[in-house]
Amino acid sequence: MTQHRATDAPEASPEEPLTDAPEASSTESEAADAPVPVDVAALQRERDDYYDRLMRKAAEFDNYRKRVERERREQGDQAVVELLRDLLAVVDDFDIALVIEGEPAAAYRKGVELIHAKLHDLLGKYRVRPIEALGADFDPNVHQAVIHEESAEHREGEVIGELRKGYMMGDRLLRPAMVKVAKA
16 A cells, blocks of 8 residues: 655644735734725715614604504593493483482382492492491591591591592592591
């Protein structure tokens, strides 16, 4: 067996990598540091392109914001419409009760009680509940004190009378209860 060896290929030692490029001279490195000619027109076109993109994105965002606000208003209006439709059924019951003539007072009262119960059912449907005020300690977050009355029978700050019911919807106060509060 004969081994053939290429005589024109340089042998590389493990410490020295082979490179095909000649070493950079000092004049080439100085040329790299020299100012590069700038194409001003190309830079202006690129700037204009970025500015156009920015304006389009700003317009898209503004349209998005307006659409979200419009949808939110429409949802609120739809909720009000649904509530008013439910309330109209109660108004119809009141109209019928007011038209009835010659009925005894007991039957009239029974009709009004049914309408009252229907209204409370409707409020319950929307998670509205009355605030229980009588006997409770005065809480300025849910009560509005309109009268302070001295009372030896009640403790200081106890609600002893309710002039107008207050209502909550979930954890949200719809209307505070107008109350009479005991003073020592």
